[in-house]
Amino acid sequence: MQAPVVAIIGAGQAGFQAAASLRDAGFTGRVVLVGDEPVLPYQRPPLSKSYLAGQSGVDDLWLRPAEFYARRQIDLVYGEPVTAIDRDRRLLCLASGIEFAWDHLVLATGARYRALPVPGAELDGVLALRTLADADALRQRLNEASEVVVVGAGFIGLEFAAVAIACGARVHIVEITHHPMGRVVSAPVSRFFTEAHTDWGAEIALGTGVAQILGAGGRVIGVETSNGRRISADLVLICVGVIPNAELARDAGLQVDNGIVVDECLLTSDPAISAIGDCANFPTPFAAGRVRLESVQNAVDQGRCVADRLAGRPGAYQKVPWFWSDQGDLKLQIAGITTGHDTSVLRGDPADRKFSVFCFRGGRLIGVESVNRTADHVVARRLLAGDPGLSPEQAADEGYDLQAHARRLSGR
Amino acid sequence: MPKVTYVHPDGAREVLDVPLGTSVMRAAIVNGVDGIVAECGGEMMCATCHVYVEPDQLNRTPPQSDDEKAMLEFTASERKPNSRLSCQLVATPELDGLVVYLPETQV
Numbered sequence: 001m002q003a004p005v006v007a008i009i010g011a012g013q014a015g016f017q018a019a020a021s022l023r024d025a026g027f028t029g030r031v032v033l034v035g036d037e038p039v040l041p042y043q044r045p046p047l048s049k050s051y052l053a054g055q056s057g058v059d060d061l062w063l064r065p066a067e068f069y070a071r072r073q074i075d076l077v078y079g080e081p082v083t084a085i086d087r088d089r090r091l092l093c094l095a096s097g098i099e100f101a102w103d104h105l106v107l108a109t110g111a112r113y114r115a116l117p118v119p120g121a122e123l124d125g126v127l128a129l130r131t132l133a134d135a136d137a138l139r140q141r142l143n144e145a146s147e148v149v150v151v152g153a154g155f156i157g158l159e160f161a162a163v164a165i166a167c168g169a170r171v172h173i174v175e176i177t178h179h180p181m182g183r184v185v186s187a188p189v190s191r192f193f194t195e196a197h198t199d200w201g202a203e204i205a206l207g208t209g210v211a212q213i214l215g216a217g218g219r220v221i222g223v224e225t226s227n228g229r230r231i232s233a234d235l236v237l238i239c240v241g242v243i244p245n246a247e248l249a250r251d252a253g254l255q256v257d258n259g260i261v262v263d264e265c266l267l268t269s270d271p272a273i274s275a276i277g278d279c280a281n282f283p284t285p286f287a288a289g290r291v292r293l294e295s296v297q298n299a300v301d302q303g304r305c306v307a308d309r310l311a312g313r314p315g316a317y318q319k320v321p322w323f324w325s326d327q328g329d330l331k332l333q334i335a336g337i338t339t340g341h342d343t344s345v346l347r348g349d350p351a352d353r354k355f356s357v358f359c360f361r362g363g364r365l366i367g368v369e370s371v372n373r374t375a376d377h378v379v380a381r382r383l384l385a386g387d388p389g390l391s392p393e394q395a396a397d398e399g400y401d402l403q404a405h406a407r408r409l410s411g412r
Numbered sequence: 413m414p415k416v417t418y419v420h421p422d423g424a425r426e427v428l429d430v431p432l433g434t435s436v437m438r439a440a441i442v443n444g445v446d447g448i449v450a451e452c453g454g455e456m457m458c459a460t461c462h463v464y465v466e467p468d469q470l471n472r473t474p475p476q477s478d479d480e481k482a483m484l485e486f487t488a489s490e491r492k493p494n495s496r497l498s499c500q501l502v503a504t505p506e507l508d509g510l511v512v513y514l515p516e517t518q519v
Contacts, residue, residue: 043453045453059442060438064441065443067444296452324452326455333457375482
């Protein structure tokens with residue numbers, strides 16, 4: 001009998017982790033990792049942080065050196081888009097015409113940036129930030145830019161804005177909602193970061209869309225907002241969210257709904273196919289329903305969960321979500337999923353630039369957002385792994401020892 | 413260049429030249445030393461680059477930040493007085509000859 005083949009589509013953080021963890025877990029079949037970018041698997045978080053700021057180089061980005069893949073017997077195929085999945089014959093079709101067979105397929109296709117459908121979006125100087133190539137282009141432009149407009153005040157937009165200000169550019173941030181990062185963070189944290197960016201010198205227009213991007217001679221010269229204001233710019237970053245790459249799955253007849261739909265073990269509607277990372281829509285005990293998370297933690301832990309199953313140790317995916325964002329001298333750390341909370345309390349004082357927001361739903365702690373307070377974040381991750389048993393009053397009381405609370409829980 | 417010795421749980425030793433300014437974690441990743449996972453890439457968001465520093469050499473290592481102390485709560489192997497996150501051990505001339513012991517597991 002031939003050794004089983006696991007093929008992984010997507011060589012980002014999730015795909016890489018699945019491949020590496022298959023070997024860690026003792027899987028002895030063939031492992032094929034196919035990526036469409038023309039480079040080794042790399043880390044994305046620094047692209048909007050230290051790499052963009054020029055504080056780290058490309059060699060710091062690689063998840064592992066090239067030799068790793070040969071040594072761990074991972075067949076890494078990069079620069080090769082997959083064009084189709086043939087479920088009946090269990091084949092993958094690559095753009096170069098190559099087909100190869102698999103016994104289990106892992107979809108780690110990630111997400112791509114969402115385009116802004118306005119006139120002028122194609123102008124030279126209008127950029128996005130998702131890939132290493134995007135970051136290289138942006139880093140180059142940022143050196144020459146003096147007036148930057150950031151469209152979208154999510155994590156990427158705000159991280160970029162902080163770097164651009166530090167590089168000496170004038171920065172305008174245009175956000176269509178009234179709450180920066182509002183899809184993911186609580187109102188106090190959104191407000192705090194809005195004020196922080198304003199203090200650093202950015203101008204923020206909330207509740208404002210973009211009507212068109214203005215150009216001259218093919219190059220961007222500014223942005224016209226939905227209320228008719230014109231802001232001059234020589235660099236415009238569009239960061240209005242991402243779209244999960246679910247087309248291959250959909251075309252193969254798999255269930256797709258805001259990403260590739262999987263069960264609690266991360267299996268798609270075809271038991272021979274799993275999906276992990278940014279592209280996977282999964283049920284979680286940490287939210288009211290299904291979620292699709294875009295984070296390193298989610299990519300890594302889901303990659304490991306699927307690898308363990310394929311190596312003979314199946315189990316439901318139940319890891320506590322966590323996330324971080326660096327903006328200027330502020331480190332935001334999130335444990336759990338705070339979306340949908342009905343009560344929130346502050347621990348610490350935002351005026352000290354060190355505080356946490358503890359978020360509750362129906363009296364139960366569901367997530368904690370910490371700014372420059374790693375100790376709270378660490379406790380939150382421990383508490384959320386079980387029944388936190390923490391009241392809003394305890395969370396808000398700085399005299400209440402959270403470490404001792406966590407120790408009591410793990411001891412029982 | 414400072415030399416750093418990585419000792420695996422089975423006693424096997426690997427010695428690396430770590431460029432000044434490079435962390436003990438990054439050097440292990442780049443040179444394929446198994447046993448350092450470094451999920452978060454050195455952002456102090458995980459504890460999967462945990463090492464035990466040779467106790468006699470602890471005084472040569474940089475002091476622990478509050479963030480590192482907090483994150484060491486998450487080590488998969490036992491936390492000991494000489495536990496460090498190797499992403500925070502950045503090579504300086506003082507670290508030449510450093511010996512770090514890799515834990516049984518990082519996850």
